[in-house]
Structure formats: C-alpha cells, structure tokens
Amino acid sequence: MKVLTPTVLTYVKVVLLVAVVPAIVGFVIVLAERRIMGFMQARLGPNRVGPKGLLQGVADLLKLVTKEDITPARAEKAVYFLAPVLAVIPALTALAVIPFGPAIRIGKVRTPLWVTDVNIGLLFLLAITSIGVYGIILGGWASNNKYSLLGGLRSAAQLVSYEVPMGLALVSVLLMSRSLSMVEIVHRQQHLHLWFVFPGLVAFFLYFVSGVAETNRNPFDLPEAESELVSGFNTEYSGVKFAFFFLGEYAAMIVISCVAVTVFFGGWLPPFPHVAALRFLHVVPPFAWFLIKTGFFLFCYIWFRSTFPRYRFDQLMALGWKWMIPIALANIVVVALAILATPGRSNGLFLLSYIFGGLFVLMYLLAKLRQKLTRRERLAAIPASVSE
C-alpha cells in the first residue's frame, strides 16, 4: 500500500474531520440537545421527523438551507458574509490537534487518530479558538443592527475576560504534563496513572467554566441572550449563514469538550487504567472512551443550559476578573509549589489530588449540612408560609 502514505492519510483525516464533524453536529448534537432539554423539562422533545425524531437534524438543515438569505441594507457586506465563516473555520481547525485515540491499525495501515501532533498543541488551540470569537464580534457589528451590535460587544468583552482564566488554568496543567503537545499530555497521564483532573480539580473547574463562557452557552450566553437581545449577534442572519454560526457554536462546544477530555480526563484512557480490578474497562476501545467522555461534557453543556439563569453582562465580567483570574493564579502557585516541594516531583501531584479531593468533599458536606439547617430556618421565618 504505497498510496496511503502518512501525508495522504493526513488528508483523509482532515476531510473526515471537516465532513464528519458537521454531520455529527447536525444529526446528533442538535437532536440530542433538544431531546435532552425536553426530557429535563418534563416533555419529549422533537420526535416526529423520522424514527424517534432521528432525522430532525436533516430537517433543520434543510430548513436553514432553503431559507431566504437576507442581507440587511447598509450592512458591511464583505464582513457580514465573512463572519459566519470566521466562526466555523477556527473551531474546525482546532480539532486538528486533538488526539482522539492512540494509533489504530486498519488492515496493513497503521495510523494515529489525530491529524497532527504539534508540539505546541495547547498553545495552538488557545490561539485558534480565540479567533472564532471574531466571527461573532464582526457578525454583530456588520449587521447594522443595534441588538446585534450589543451582542457583538458583549462577545468581545467576554472573550477578553475568559481567555485569561482559561489560559491560566491550562498553565497549571502544563506544570504537570511538562509538554504542550496534546498527545504528550495524554501519555503523561498514562505514565503517571493519574488523570490531571485530580490534581487539577480547580484548574479543570476554571477551564470548563471559561469554556462555557467562550462558547457563549448558558449561563454565559449573553451575546445571544434570546430574551434580551432577541438573538444578539445573529439577529439579522438567516439561512446558510445562520447555519454556519450554529455550526460554529456547536463545533466550539465540541472543541472545548475534547480539550477538557484530553487535558484533564486522560484522553482516550479508560478510568484508572492501572487498577487491576478495572481491567475489564479496556474492552471498550480507546476511541470510544474518548467519545464517551466528550459526550458527557456535551451533556453537561446541555444540562447547564436547561438549569441556569443567565448572568448579566457586568456580573459576568466581575466573575471573570475578580474570581476566576485570581483563583487561577493562586492555583498555579499551589500546583507549582506542590511539584517543587515534594521529592520525585510527580508525587506532589498525588498529594495535591488528596488535598483537593478531601477539601472538596469536606466543604461539600459542611455546606450541605448548613443548607439543611438554614432552609428550615428560612421556612420558619416566614409566618405560615408552608402549608400544613
């Protein structure tokens, strides 16, 4: 098989990624989101198009494609046209450095399940995802609509605020992994027998919250803010352009989830791979593990969306600057100290895991107890508020 040189394989993978991911977005995530939200809201969600509503994605896509494509008068035509593209391309590009699994063998061909392993993978990701937000800003600005403009501005502010804690959160992971390469990060976790989520509990939390904010999802969906800005940056968009924004948002979600899995949850590794009792988990192929974990985070996205109210613009900024960035900085110091202070370097990570885990459990129990007490207090304070 001389045809399938590594270069050709890379092209194949690129095409797969560009073609497959949009399909997944269309067919799986859109439907899954609506179904899961429906289930959480005591209803069924879309179940009419195709068996069990499985073709809802197709129907949505057809609808969007056949819709009239509107360009507002006095919009900045070129930018208006470019913005949706700008929202999609970076998100898809970012997928290039994500290792979906270790090398696999199909017939005689052996190839790793990533397009490329850049040695600055994480940096590349941060850089490329932040471009995606330009699509939203420019789209909002170019629409020549006040609501869109407000949405775009919100997005800009959000981007600036949340890029920082996200980067800082990942820095603490770098201290643990000693590499920027995504593949290397996974290998390191395999080697240490430790998912970085344990020593990086705080970092993971910061990363995921920032990730939700970066993808403009509830509770940080201010640029869109259906009930305030009507639809924010994409108010004026329709048809295929809107579909591109849609795709961009979901692709960004996938990227954030994939990075969370790779960096914090051991990528394609099954849980606790070195524990003998959990050997049976290796039955599931690594790639599937990756998908399961990513799916879980996407589920979390949807779960958040169906549960939380939306932050206000200034509160979002305050949260980012006053809480997340200081905590992220402190976290770096703690992680660095833990690594430096303990002999053997990596032992510090285990120590940190125990400390973080223990603290979290302790605090959670305390808070739960307190909540029980105060709830009784609160109900008692309002006279006759509880019916007999």
Place this chain on the structure above:
Amino acid sequence: MADETTPPPEAAPPPPSAAAPAHKPAPPKKVEATDAGAHPWVESIRRAVPDAVVSAKEFARQVTVVVDREKVAQVARHLKDAEDFRYCVDVTAVDWRARQPRFDVVYHFYSFSKNDRIRVKCAVGDGEEVPSIAEVFLAANWPERETFDMFGIRFAGHPDLRRILTWDGFEGYPLRKDFPVEGISTGAAVYPEEWPEGGGPSPDDPNRKAVS
C-alpha cells in the same frame, strides 16, 4: 354512542333546589343614594377649599363629592395631605352627551389609614380644561392621558399629555357617546368584512326578521 342530538345533562339548568333554606339570599333590596353633605371628608374639603364642593352623596357606602372644575387639583392636594388619601386609584370620565357641561371627570382616591375610598367628580364642558393632578399624584399620569385619549378632555399642567391607547394622529375620541361603536375608517383595517354568498346580515333583505 349516545344520541348526538341530546345535549349532555349539564346543559339543562339545574332544577331549583327545594331543600336549601339555610342560606337563602335576601331579595334584592332597593339601595338609595343619600346626601352626604355632612360627611366629615366633605366638611373638610369645604373648609380647606372654599366654594369647591358642589354636592355630595353617598351610595352603597361610597362617598361621591362633586367639586368645582377649577379646584380639582386643590381638592386632590388637600385630600392627599390632610385627609391621608395618598393613593390615587383611578382617573376617568363619563360622557353625558346631552348634558351641559358634557363630561364628568371622575377621580377615585384611597386612604390606607381609613381603609376607604372617596370619589371626586367634576363637570367639564367640551373643550374646557381640567387642572391636572399628575403633579399631586404620580399615579394619575397615565389615567389622565387615557382620559384625554378617550374623551378629549384636556388636563392643564399635565407633563406629557399625549394619546396613549390610540396612536398619535388618531382622529376622534372613542369613548364619547357620539363615536360609533363600529369604529371609524382609519385606513388600518386588515380584514374587510365579507361573508360568503347568501350569508351574513343584509339590512335590505325583505324577509328579514332577524335579530342582530
């Protein structure tokens, strides 16, 4: 399946229950209005704003004071400050088409300490102005605008006397008695009235004994 032509039993009125004398409601008693000229509130208005009170009556425990048009704002101020009617419930008007002066502007005030209402009325002719009480009670702002919108009664000193429920440029005052119920042609009708062939009311139908 049940006979389709018989309506379900609920549709028939329930037979008057014979065995329920315990809570037999009293027959409608004729309620009469009485003169309330000696009512303390009326007295108070009379003292504070001389020549304001035209007449006063009480009906169903509701006191109505008719005051002079010019002195409405003063009366309102007095009621608010001295008699503690701090809550302006509503401002509206009544069109007595044939009467001269034509309109009554009606105010309702409520006092939290007395837990009671007072109704103040003043007669206004067509084209005459009433002093606005929007300065006294902020709550009177929109109701006065509405009254202007619906009756064309102008309130002197109102901060923002524009039409509120109809649009700027609407001609006519809908709640006046001479305004047709069917409305007027404003060019804004979306659905022209039309019925299928042979349907609908036609006034020149010779066989017409129709009600409607």
Place this chain on the structure above:
Amino acid sequence: MSDERPVAETDLAAAALAAAESVPVSPHPPTLFEVQEMELNFGPQHPSTHGVLRLVVRVDGEKILETKPDVGYLHRGTEKLFETETYPMGIPHTDRLDYVAAATNNHAFCLTIEKLLGVEVPRRAQLIRVILDELQRLSSHLVWLGTSGIDLGAVTPFWYAFREREQILDFFEEYCGARLTLNCMRIGGLPFDLTAGWVERLMEFVDDLPSRIDDYEQMLTDNRIWKKRTVGIGVISGEECIEWGVTGPVLRASGVEWDLRRAQPYECYDELDFAIPTRVNGDTYDRYIVRVQEMRQSVRILKQCIDRLEPGEIRGKVPRVIKPVAEEIYASVESPKGELGFYCVSNGSNRPYRMHVRPPSFINLQALPRLAKGHLVSDLVALIGTIDIVLGEVDR
C-alpha cells in the same frame, strides 16, 4: 389609482435601501470615551415584552438613561363594548382583559354589578368563587414564574410551571367548559355547580402543589445567578409604590401589607385564615419571593374553602332583566396583578352607561421608567417580568 401595477420585489428592495440610506450619518465621528447615546426600540415584537409592549429606550452602551413605554397595540375598546351590551353580556368581554386571570376579571365585574343591585351571593357560590379566584391566582403566578424565568435565561421552570398550570386549566375546563376565557361567573352567583369529584381531585392537586413549588424554589431561590439578576434590581419603596399607584405583589414586596382580600374583604375572605406575604427590600427578588409565598397561601385558602363547602344554592335572587338604579359604583378585587377595579355608571337601563376598568397592569406599568432608570438592558427584561403585566389588560 387607475394604473395600479403590482409592485415588483426589486422596487421594494430599492425602497428599503433608499429608506436606509436616507438615515443621516453623523458628520462628526465620535471621539474616544465620549458618551454615545443610542435609542433602542424594545418591542412591540420582542420575546420579553410579554405581548405587544413597546419601549423606546435611550441607552448609553447598555445602561438605560430613559425608558418610554408605548402601549395601546392591543386596544380593543372593551369599555366601549360594555356600553353597548346588557350587563350579563359584558362578562365574556372581561375574560379578554387580563387573559391569564379571567376568573378574577369575571369576579370583579360581577361584584360591581352585584354591589350596584344590592344582591347577596349565596354562600356556596361565594366559596366557589374564592376557589376559582385562588386557582386563577395560582395559574397567573405560575405563568409569571415561568415567563420571568425565561426572561432571565432559566428556561426550565417555565415548563414545570406550565405543567402545573395545565392541571389548573383542566379544573377550569371541567368546571365551566373553557380553559382560558372562562366566563365562569354570573351576576348574583355562578353559572354551574361543581361537578362530581371535582373537589376531591382539586384536593389531591392542592396537596401535591407545595412540593412542586419547592422544586421551583430549589431551582431559583438560592441560585446565585438568579439572586445576582434579581437582588437590588428595580428597588422601589413602599411610599413610592403608593405614589405611583402600584398595587399587588409589587406593593407588598416593598413592605406595605395591603391586600384587598384583607383590607376590604369581599365574598368570604374575611373568615379565611391566610397570611399576606410581605418583604421589605422592594427589589425584584423580593417580588419573586412574595409571589411564590402567595402561591403557598393560595393553597392554604383553597384547602379552607374546600373544607367549608356545603350544598346550597349557587345563584342569588337576580331579576331576569338587570336594570340597576341610576347610580355609580366602584368595586375592586385583588387580582394576581394588583387592584382590579370596575367603575360602573348606570342610567337605569339594562346596559351600563359607562363601564371603566381600573387595570392593575396599566397603572403598575407606569412605574417601569422609574424602576428601570440606571439599570442595564438585561435588567429591563427582568423588570418587565417583575411587574407582571398582561397587555390585554394594559391596552384593554
């Protein structure tokens, strides 16, 4: 108009472009950090204006400098309609004022005419009226809870609240045959007696409801985002509320314990045991708490009413043709939104000479510019929600 020709689409596009081009571009580009005001047209078609309310908002960035409500998009001349019809024929029209709380509208209308006639309503009818009122209050507050949750981005309480509301509407449907525009009261009493088993099913529902309300509270009351979005937003003092004529939960959240059910009891509210929930801060969060607590109180009232129900007449002695004395009357009830009053002037005929509605939403909406001043556009949405307006009632 002789040579009317179909307007080509390109013409329309050209016209739109010309209209857009005609908007003058400022010759002086603004300098950095200069305050730039912008006029934001909020509504009448906007997801959060709860109908066709239009607000002209002057903003600096997202900060609101001035709000000008523009109402009247739903004006149907209900007051004029009342004048053209006999008294009983007016009742269906009241359904369409506050269309999420039709029963209280019916009630206020009937109460006014009964007061004018001096008719006494039989006790069973009174109790059923109170039951209907409180069910309606529950359903109205549930709609409020759901929609104002959506305004702030919490989509799920809406579905839970509407699930419960649907059950309440089922009760209405079983009682009077309609779910929304009920027409469920008549002058002097009620059109129907309760159906068999209605009370038992209601009791079941009422027993279950507090746990459902706990669910909403668990999602929202302590939620930090919800609190951030509501605490300290649109603070108004009790004094100011009275000055603006604001009534209902808004007034009570500002510390004024005033509820017409207690202050001027109608029907049999005076013998029922219920608390009037009040809060002191007068912000959006307090209004939320007050409404939720009112739902719990409604549950209490419902239980008491069910306990007191006895067989009896449901219609007072009302003449077949209603011709009241030529007098004027004002009567009001505590609707879910505040004081809903009807002012009726009779001239002795069988139609009201003048029928005026004192709509709580209309008067409460007046205070919106005052509440919104200095807040952000996002808060405006919360504030429209917190006043709990229904445009059918605002515009009548």
Place this chain on the structure above:
Amino acid sequence: MALKKWLDKLTLLDLFDGLSVTGRHFFKKKVTIQYPEQKKLPSDRFRGMFRLDEERCIKCTLCAIECPINIIYIDWHNEKNAAGKSVKVLDRFDVDLKRCMFCQLCEEACPTNPKSIWLTTKTYEMAAYDRNESLYLDIRKLTDWRAAENVKPFTVVEQG
C-alpha cells in the same frame, strides 16, 4: 459568618441543587400528549363546536339577542303545516364562527329544555383554511357539523 458565605460560594451548592432538579426530571414521566395520535378527552362541559336541533328550536331568537358580539343571524317565516296550524320555519340560522368567543351565553339563553343550541359537543378541532367558508355555519352545518367526528374513536388521555 463570612466563612459560611465562602463555603456556600465555593462549593456551588445552590447550582448543584438546581442541577439535581433538572437531573431528576430527566428520568421522570413526561407529560407530553402526542396530539394527533393521542387526544385529551374534553370535559362534559367543554365549550366547543355548535350544534343546533332544528326540531326543538322555537325560533325565539333569544340566543341571537344574548350574543355579546352579535354573530347569530336568524330568519324565519310563518307557514301552515299539514294540520293547518301556523308554525315558524327557519329560513336561516347562521353562526359566524370566526368571531365566536365560545362564551356559551346563547346556550344559557335558550329557553327550551333540553337546549336547542349547545356547545358541549366536545369538538374542538375547528381549524380551517378559509375563514369565511369554513367558519361560517349555516343550518346545514350546524345540525350535522362533523357529527361523525364526535364519536370517532381516538386514544384518550386521561385528565390530570
């Protein structure tokens, strides 16, 4: 005090509370009614489509008089029947359904027992493509308007 506040803030208890509610509902029974296949049985008093019994109607026009929006049009004339008695015969009994607000005042006004005009037919599927043709009921439509629809078996969803 401040410590407690921090404890609450850092453990995100309030957020987990909310998540638990939605999470719980994820597995709960759904309340959706799959409309065209499943239908909710209207209550006995449900105010739906009109029906008219021409036999019972005494042509008193009370329903038309009581209608708040004047959508009932009745025309009748006198005719000698076989026994030589003068009887009223309906020429027209039209209901302009597109304006109807289903308040049931016409049914209440009807003096016959049982009622000649009633709305409790449990029919509510009245959507039409044409306002004037389909939502304008004459005698023919009133007396047999989709009468068969009423008894059409459908999956009934229990109330509550």
